[in-house]
Amino acid sequence: MTKPPPESLPFPDSLCHRCAAPPRYVQSRTSTFIMCPLLPQKYPPQPVRVCSLFRPAPPEDPKAPR
Numbered sequence: 776m777t778k779p780p781p782e783s784l785p786f787p788d789s790l791c792h793r794c795a796a797p798p799r800y801v802q803s804r805t806s807t808f809i810m811c812p813l814l815p816q817k818y819p820p821q822p823v824r825v826c827s828l829f830r831p832a833p834p835e836d837p838k839a840p841r
């Protein structure tokens with residue numbers, strides 16, 4: 776799945792959006808939830824500002840299909 780544009784994501788300042796984990800965006804009819812594949816509780820309280828498992832995501836490849 777292609778990552779949605781950042782401005783449409785909840786908590787745009789959350790560390791998760793820049794994480795290599797990578798987070799998954801789970802959409803309900805009215806909301807988008809950020810699901811972490813690494814944390815046991817899956818849905819950390821947002822916005823995440825500090826996370827011991829955070830690793831910066833590699834820069835996006837402009838040639839990659841969107």
Ligand code: SF4
Binds near residue numbers: 827
């Ligand atoms: S590892 Fe931390 S920063 Fe990365 S997606 Fe999970 S909760 Fe967010």
